[in-house]
Structure formats: structure tokens, C-alpha cells
Amino acid sequence: MSPSDVVVVGGSTAGATVLRDLRSRGYEGRLTLVDPEPGTNRPPLSKAVLADAAAEDSVLMDHSSLDVELVRARATGLDHAGRTVSTDDGAAHRFDALVVASGSRARRIAARGQTGELVLRTVEDARRVRERFSDASTAVIVGAGFLGLEVATAAATAGLRVTVVDVAPPLQRLLGDHLATAICERATTLGIDFRRSGAGLMGDPVRGVRLDDGEELAADVVVSCVGDEPVTDWLHGSGLETDHGVVIDDHARTNLSDVYAAGDVATVRTPDGAVRRPFWANAVAHGRVAAATVLGQPVDT
């Protein structure tokens, strides 16, 4: 039976795709979005928004044309038997289909109680990092993945002396030797220095990093770009199967009937174990599949 009451938790790339595709596929029932934040298109945060405050508005999403009931609250629990999602404003929201699209948050490496760690996940994070760059002369970026190198490039372009620290060679795992070497050579021409080591944050508030051999690198700005963690805490005790994220099949179905998941929060079982792919195109693809599955339609229509 086709649902008439769909709740989507999380309204950024994956959730927004679900909302849009449900409507474009002809769904006319009730559509509720639960999200305490405005939907955000994150890729520009480490590119245009780090360079220019004027780009901030362009990343915020607007779902108002989709006849969506917007609940500006955080989901705190899922009662599958009762088919409700509870929120931190004390309300409960009934559904006959639920899409979990609560994404991920930046992983942090600060010690308990240590203040001043910078990460980059939200518009506020990007604003904070950009403002710190504006009156700094040195930066250390922990993590040499895509995000770390983008932040390093923004810092170098802003005129800072930049060191990137990672236990692994930059981008090699993601891109292989050839491309990774080419990108690093380009980064080096911008004055970015690479150090191969683990790094712990130093000082409170943070004022540098300590490498594995004890060497200390002081810096005006330190940004941790060490990956992300799926936002699944609100689902604890719900019976939803998780394994480094909410486990879904090829149709975005979870182990619970009428509950689907999409985007950075979702993980797919493979022969090599649970795999989560926290990339924009994956969030869109999951969102499209989830919308089709909710309506019992094939994906390619």
C-alpha cells in the first residue's frame, strides 16, 4: 500500500533529494521534514565559502515549494512499533514511511575538555575558520584527505604558511599514486608543507600539534579534517541495525519495515564489510532510490 504520511529526518542533500523526488514522482500525501538546521549543500563550504562570506547564502536549501511540513527540532528517538519519531521539543510525529537522512558530523580529536578545536562541517564552522584565517600567519591541517587539502589550499591562498599532517601519504588511498602525486606537487607550489605522522592537539585552547616523535608544531590556526561519523545516536534502542551507520540494502531499505535510510548516515554491507560512502553524489543517488522505494516504484522512471 502506498504511504500517505512520510517523515524525513534530515533535510540536507539526501533528505532534500527524497523530498523533491517524492513530489516529482506524484506523491500527494503528507510530507514532514524534521531538522533543527536549514538544509545545507556542503561541498562549497570548503571552497567558495572559505574564501568569501558572500557565498554563505548560496549553500542554504529552500524546500518551501514542496508542500512540506517543517519541524525545526532534533529527532531524539524512533518508536517503530508505534510508528513515531520523537523530537526534542517534546512532540511525536506519526509516519507510515520514515526516511533517515541525518547525515554525519565531523570527527574530533581533541582530548576531553580541551577547547578550541576547529572542524569544517557547517556554515558556522566555515565562517569560524575563515575568520581565523584572516588574522593568522600559520596553519596546521590535520588530515590529508580531500577536505584537508581543500582547507590547506584555502589557507595558503589566504597567505598563511600551511603544514598538513597525516599518518598516510596525501590522497594516495583515495586516488592512487599517480593522481595523488600530481595534486601534492601542485599543493607544494602553493607553499604547503606535508608531514607524515600522527598528530595530537596541543594546548588549551589549541595552539598547535604534537607529532608522534614529540616534535611540536605551533600554529595560529589548527583545523582537524579527520573524517566524519554518522549521526545515529538518536536511533539507539530503536531496533534499527547499525554497523558504522544505518545498514541499508540496494533499495535503501533497513531491517525495519517502512524505515529507509539515505546519504552519509547509511552504510552498505559488502563482502569486505560495512562500507559508508560520504560523498555528495552518493547522497543524491541514495535519496533517489529511497523515494522510489517508499512509493513502490522502480528507480528509473
Ligand SMILES: Cc1cc2nc3c(=O)[nH]c(=O)nc-3n(C[C@H](O)[C@H](O)[C@H](O)COP(=O)(O)OP(=O)(O)OC[C@H]3O[C@@H](n4cnc5c(N)ncnc54)[C@H](O)[C@@H]3O)c2cc1C
Ligand atoms: C566541507 C565539506 C566539503 C565537502 N565537499 C565534497 C565534495 O567536494 N564532493 C563530494 O562528493 N562530497 C563532499 N562533501 C560530502 C558531502 O557534502 C556529503 O556527502 C553530503 O553532505 C551528505 O549529505 P546528507 O544529506 O547525507 O548528510 P548531511 O549533509 O550531514 O545532512 C544531514 C542533515 O540531517 C540533520 N540532522 C542531523 N541530526 C539530526 C537529528 N537528530 N534530527 C533531525 N535532523 C538531524 C542535519 O541538520 C543535516 O541537515 C563535503 C562535505 C563537507 C563537510
